[in-house]
Amino acid sequence: MWDYTEKVREHFLNPRNVGEIADADAVGEVGSLACGDALKLYIKLDDQKDRIVDAKFQTFGCASAIASSSALTEIIKGKTLDEALATTNQEIADFLGGLPEEKMHCSVMGQEALEVAIAKYRGGPVPVHHDHGHEEMEGEVVCKCFGLTDQFLKKVIAANKLTTAEQVTHFTKAGGACGGCIPKIKELVNEVLGAQPTEERKRPEKLTNLRKMQLIQETLEKEIRPLLWADGGDLELVDISGSDVQIAFRKACAGCASSGNTAKFVELKLRELVAEDIVVQEVEG
Amino acid sequence: MKEIYMDNNATTKVDEAVFEEMRPYFCDLYGNPSSMHFFGGQVQKKVDEARNRVATLLGASPDEIIFTACGTESDNAAIRSALEVYPERRHIITTRVEHPAVLTLCRNLSKRGYRVTELNVDGEGRLDLEELRAAVDEDTAVVSVMWANNETGVVFPIEEIGKIVKEKGKGAFFHTDAVQAVGKIPINMATSTVDMLSISGHKLHAPKGIGVLYLRKGIPFRPLLVGGHQERSRRAGTENTAAIIALGKACEVAGQWMEDENTRVKAMRDRLQAKLLELIPRARINGGEAERLPNTLSIAFEFVEGEAILMLLSEKGICASSGSACTSGSLEPSHVLRAMGVPFTCAHGSVRFSLSRFNTEEEIDTIIRELPPVIRRLREMSPFGREFLDA
Numbered sequence: 049m050w051d052y053t054e055k056v057r058e059h060f061l062n063p064r065n066v067g068e069i070a071d072a073d074a075v076g077e078v079g080s081l082a083c084g085d086a087l088k089l090y091i092k093l094d095d096q097k098d099r100i101v102d103a104k105f106q107t108f109g110c111a112s113a114i115a116s117s118s119a120l121t122e123i124i125k126g127k128t129l130d131e132a133l134a135t136t137n138q139e140i141a142d143f144l145g146g147l148p149e150e151k152m153h154c155s156v157m158g159q160e161a162l163e164v165a166i167a168k169y170r171g172g173p174v175p176v177h178h179d180h181g182h183e184e185m186e187g188e189v190v191c192k193c194f195g196l197t198d199q200f201l202k203k204v205i206a207a208n209k210l211t212t213a214e215q216v217t218h219f220t221k222a223g224g225a226c227g228g229c230i231p232k233i234k235e236l237v238n239e240v241l242g243a244q245p246t247e248e249r250k251r252p253e254k255l256t257n258l259r260k261m262q263l264i265q266e267t268l269e270k271e272i273r274p275l276l277w278a279d280g281g282d283l284e285l286v287d288i289s290g291s292d293v294q295i296a297f298r299k300a301c302a303g304c305a306s307s308g309n310t311a312k313f314v315e316l317k318l319r320e321l322v323a324e325d326i327v328v329q330e331v332e333g
Numbered sequence: 334m335k336e337i338y339m340d341n342n343a344t345t346k347v348d349e350a351v352f353e354e355m356r357p358y359f360c361d362l363y364g365n366p367s368s369m370h371f372f373g374g375q376v377q378k379k380v381d382e383a384r385n386r387v388a389t390l391l392g393a394s395p396d397e398i399i400f401t402a403c404g405t406e407s408d409n410a411a412i413r414s415a416l417e418v419y420p421e422r423r424h425i426i427t428t429r430v431e432h433p434a435v436l437t438l439c440r441n442l443s444k445r446g447y448r449v450t451e452l453n454v455d456g457e458g459r460l461d462l463e464e465l466r467a468a469v470d471e472d473t474a475v476v477s478v479m480w481a482n483n484e485t486g487v488v489f490p491i492e493e494i495g496k497i498v499k500e501k502g503k504g505a506f507f508h509t510d511a512v513q514a515v516g517k518i519p520i521n522m523a524t525s526t527v528d529m530l531s532i533s534g535h536k537l538h539a540p541k542g543i544g545v546l547y548l549r550k551g552i553p554f555r556p557l558l559v560g561g562h563q564e565r566s567r568r569a570g571t572e573n574t575a576a577i578i579a580l581g582k583a584c585e586v587a588g589q590w591m592e593d594e595n596t597r598v599k600a601m602r603d604r605l606q607a608k609l610l611e612l613i614p615r616a617r618i619n620g621g622e623a624e625r626l627p628n629t630l631s632i633a634f635e636f637v638e639g640e641a642i643l644m645l646l647s648e649k650g651i652c653a654s655s656g657s658a659c660t661s662g663s664l665e666p667s668h669v670l671r672a673m674g675v676p677f678t679c680a681h682g683s684v685r686f687s688l689s690r691f692n693t694e695e696e697i698d699t700i701i702r703e704l705p706p707v708i709r710r711l712r713e714m715s716p717f718g719r720e721f722l723d724a
Contacts, residue, residue: 061645063714085638088716109641114714
């Protein structure tokens, strides 16, 4: 059973703002019956056509989809359109006390419906990311099963700081059906991660023992483990003695036939960034 | 809140009589059956008795019964053994609707150079025996087809399948995952074409963590676990004596209740099915036209999503399961319903009720009363299907 928060449960059992608004100023629709979830969001504006005075929803989907829709309407009521547009999917999840990672796509669906509704109202280009068969989509379709474009995926990856293809699936569903686009999703993750400015690091000239140990730890944490995570692996620092670094592999790396190569890679990286004489040894532990 | 438990294809309550049977074998009679002293010997006698009881339910001989840790182990042991016996054969036949214990293994093997044929099913979940006939060849090492499907309850014509395997397979082994069938419908290995058959204890009111692999006399076997003489060296590892004794008792009890399962339990299932179809518009039975287990009802409701249905039912104490994507963490609805070509719109809203002898007519009444408003409530909330709120 899903470990839903009490707040998710409560918003599912007693959803706020269910229904239609007959004279809505803006309506945003995302998802479909085939996808397994869909959300139709109705927004009513004040007389100045700026502030949201009412919001209602109709949702087809699981408990967290219904709770996320309920949360969305509560968050945006009373906000100006610009304030509402700044709502992130993380805010929706936070409002509910968090969602299981596999259910984060429910919060993304809420954020998307809002974006679509406001864009339609303003008459600009509508950011359609899901293939409904009749609308012009921005970008190139990556996930054919759920009809998701590269632009949409890149946006979600950047906004939620996602580092693995699995996370992208949890947040957007992309790659969750046939799995054919997972290599492409990995490329997108790397593209987005690579695009972020990273500080150039150089090997220091001279190190005290203490500083060396700190630097080894820091390099493992910041530079090396995230790369292993991307492939579902991990490592743990077991011990440091002078220049000898003992590590143990975890998750996918543990028992992986090429863990020897990975150990070599860790050694090269530590030699590059910490000290030339470092020797990495893989231990059981 | 008293639970109404209708998820017996997932797991079952341990029968009180079964629990009493196993209880002494933890703190008092904890001896190792292999030991040379009286203390182990008396446990050995009870393990032998359990083996006899399992064999009786299956119409088998006691030495054809190998105790394992679970149905999944039995499935893995059977298929891997067949491949080791026939190292030169590289073809496996199974179905698209198998339990993952078989399907995942076969798909993994296909990545290691085995040719795997996954037989299709029709809209009611039935196999096309001509497709099987065309698929079996001299390269086929094993055919693994489940006796009854866990999600829909659809029963496959096992003996007809076995006949085709024997005719065309030139010695190919026939394995069946009978985890859902044993204890629910009569099975007789004495007149069967099955070579290997898997059982899981916790599906028939024995505890979790015990299974059986039936292995027909004369069928060559290569064990999955080695390193001990237990189970005549066919499954090494100290016996889970208490669970084995429990499973023996559970098989004895299942034999006594078999008729009840196929009359009273079946009648409750049929009544639930008829009333739900009558009270809820846009509902359909998955596999309703096929031969089914007496206890299983898989019903699809359009325009609503299964997890939401289950959570609202759970609020009322009703325990069922779903073929929806959202309950499993995967994003696709159940592979069984997809293989049957059940439209996505229905697959997402599919709910499975699986009964047991412990269910009552009052519990059926409660579901008939509670479920229609749940579906209505979710449809009222949904952007789709609002025109189908009333029957």
